[in-house]
Amino acid sequence: MEHRFDLLGSGWVSVECDPKSYRLSSGNQKRALAIRQLIDSAYNPIDWQLDFKSGYRWRADRLSGTLRYGHEPAVDVKVPWELARLHHLSWLAQSGDEKSIREFRNQVLDFAAANPPGYGVNWLCTMDVAIRAANIIIAYDLFISQGIEFDEAFLGEFHALIVAHGKHIMANLEWHDVHRANHYLADIVGLLFVAAYLPCTDESNAWLIFSVEQMINEVERQFTPDGANFEASTSYHRLSAEMVVYGTALVLGLPKDKKAILGGKNSFPDWYFERLERMAEFCVHVTKPNGRVAQIGDNDSGRFFKICPSFDEAGGTFKEQHLDHRSTVAAINGLFEREDFEEFSGPDVALDTTVVSALAGGQKITSYLKPGDNPGAMGVQITGGVDSGLSVLAQTFIEPVDATVLNGLTVFSYPDFGLFIWRSSRFFMSVRCGPVGQNGNGGHAHNDQLAIELNIDGEDWIADPGTYLYTPAPNDRNAYRSVHAHAAPKIGDKEPSRLDFGLFRLENNVDARCLCFSPDGFEGRHAGYGVPLHRHIEIQDGKIRITDLISGTKSSKVIPRIVKDGTSLRKLWSLDLRFSPGYGIRD
CATH class of the missing domain: 2.70.98.70 (Beta-galactosidase; Chain A, domain 5)
Structure with a gap:
């Protein structure tokens, strides 16, 4: 509520500003003012364009594609991007009290007013746009699941914001014929969340068909048959696995009218669910006795959702534990209900399991393992000759x-x-x-x-x-x-x-x-x-x-x-x- 954030090593920082200091383009000012009139008067706006580690601020009145990053020492574009992914909105939804409801409403409107589509740093990377769209939607759904209702004025702006995200994602897909990776997967799953949320129209239906097809293609391409990700990073494995499990659950639980758009049949090929299940096995197997994963390759602390983040409360401060991958295993177990996954993840992250199960409409997938079988990677040995000389x-x-x-x-x-x-x-x-x-x-x-x-x-x-x-x-x-x-x-x-x-x-x-x-x-x-x-x-x-x-x-x-x-x-x-x-x- 105080707009204090600890992201990417910043420490706890207050990130607020005077809305009058925002420099919006003349074409966006009238619209932004209309949105701001819907925000509670006591609300203090967030400085969305600020790298609050270095103090550098990007311009909200510039087209996103014209903005630069990496050109100034010590300035990190990932800081405003991480804040604008809006992971924290789902924490407000878990509280569900009146203060949290107002804060969610105000923050969504604040973001919409301060970040016109296509302008400023927060529309520069499609991956971050897609992750933000999914986080706004999942937080909204968590509120709605508690019987909470929002006013029509807010719902109109909310709908417009989600449509804008969908249009932006579709127009700026991070596709490459050889080297596409987690960015493109995020684009696709974010678009899937947008398409699932919006009413059926020719446009949203096309987005749904496209995103489901592409998600399946990218799972086959970006995850090997043993469930490991193709980017040589245990942390990026986690990020991409989260995209896959939440996107998959969403498709499984689509309402009848949405499923009809997909042909009314199972969208997933036979190999798909074993690969998803083995993504969780990989997380388990790379976790050390201290509960932290072996940190192979890059780690940018990226997440798709942070419904149950892990925190270390030592010293009286909350420090996020980025090498604790239990929540990812818990999420995947929302589809499989494996006892070993449940034992590994524990009760602290059980909400991830619940959310995935709810998204999937309670559907469960039969494990590829028969009773008494060991996980596929377990006990596999490699024999061969050893060079001499x-x-x-x-x-x-x-x-x-x-x-x-x-x-x-x-x-x-x-x-x-x-x-x-x-x-x-x-x-x-x-x-x-x-x-x-x-x-x-x-x-x-x-x-x-x-x-x-x-x-x-x-x-x-x-x-x-x-x-x-x-x-x-x-x-x-x-x-x-x-x-x-x-x-x-x-x-x-x-x-x-x-x-x-x-x-x-x-x-x-x-x-x-x-x-x-x-x-x-x-x-x-x-x-x-x-x-x-x-x-x-x-x-x-x-x-x-x-x-x-x-x-x-x-x-x-x-x-x-x-x-x-x-x-x-x-x-x-x-x-x-x-x-x-x-x-x-x-x-």
């Missing part, structure tokens, strides 16, 4: 104080994503070995081939440091993408893949391959340094032995290094970059 570069023995922590490990294999995992209730280790993602573009991948992540008894011995920032700090962006930020094999100061192709492209040259993988170890290789480089991992006798080898050079004597704790291991491997648990945040 290699020279040892380095060798490290990791010896946990309690050797029994290595007992009873289960393996999980995601070769299409490029992640191989050993885990138990006390232990997690992963090794990254696979494609750079996005069909070779590598826009959200890091130089992390053959890097490990290690967690023992809830303590991170080795943790990928994350992403930190994108365009505001190019040097930091590349520092967090660098091989030197990761527990990967290194040769001097070299990078295995070039970082100078742009902030959202990684050279696709490594040809990373897993040669063998089992409960006892791993062998993988890549050619990013110009010659094959191998990492050999053995788990036996209460120890983890990691040996890095290279072909084409003469062996020299290498003294094995022994470590017994995480601090020593990080020091040995020179891993001192500050950990970033979410975008814009560093511990």
Whole structure:
């Protein structure tokens, strides 16, 4: 109610302004004034165009397509974009009291008045327009489900705003024949929410047919059969999986008149629901004993909905936990009702399950697993020959104080994503070995081939440091993408893949391959340094032995290094970059 926000590392900041300070184009001023007359007089408007971390403000009187970003140091366009996604509206709806109802109404009208369609920074990225549309609609539906009614004047403006979002999305789809990814998927699912909300017209019907067809196509394209996302990022996997589960539930629960537009039959092919179910399995399998996921690839803290965000209340402040993916698993379980998913996600995020179930009209999907079966990625091993004639570069023995922590490990294999995992209730280790993602573009991948992540008894011995920032700090962006930020094999100061192709492209040259993988170890290789480089991992006798080898050079004597704790291991491997648990945040 106080318009204080903590987004992308900003800390709690009041984001208000004098509406008279808004510079709208002359053609938009009359309309904006009419909308503002519907807002309660005591309401203080939000400064929607402001990067409230740097103080930079974009112009609301300029066409969105003419605005620049990434051109000023320390200025981050993602800050106003994140605020304008309006995730917080669903929290108001969960309260449902009169004050929250008025705040929802006022904020929607405030946004409409301050952000004329096609003007200002908040119509610049179609993905953010689409996510905003879905969040406005889901919050509205949560209010309506409680029997709350809104006045006709507001409903007229609300309807006009949703139509404007739909038209903008359709006219500005982020489609690319090769490299389309989560942005296009967001466009499609946002358009689906718009089409489902609006009354049936030729236009909205066309949007519905198109968005359902495209969502199915993109699920097949952007998620591999084992359920993992194709962008080489565990955090972007979560974002895209959320889009898919909420979009799917919405289609399943469409009213009869909307279903008739789709032909009145099941819209989804046979393979579809297994892939969706396995998206949740991937989230479970990449979660460490401390409840946080292994942070592979980029993490911009992006979400589709934040109905039940996870917060750390330590120190008397609420800090969002961006590496807690339980709510995504809970949402997917709204369709499958798997006991293991429910146990994993717990009661704190049960509302995500309820919302998805309600969107789907209570329909449940039969699991691809038969009673007694294990998840598809569990226990999958890879066998193959190991190259000979290699020279040892380095060798490290990791010896946990309690050797029994290595007992009873289960393996999980995601070769299409490029992640191989050993885990138990006390232990997690992963090794990254696979494609750079996005069909070779590598826009959200890091130089992390053959890097490990290690967690023992809830303590991170080795943790990928994350992403930190994108365009505001190019040097930091590349520092967090660098091989030197990761527990990967290194040769001097070299990078295995070039970082100078742009902030959202990684050279696709490594040809990373897993040669063998089992409960006892791993062998993988890549050619990013110009010659094959191998990492050999053995788990036996209460120890983890990691040996890095290279072909084409003469062996020299290498003294094995022994470590017994995480601090020593990080020091040995020179891993001192500050950990970033979410975008814009560093511990």
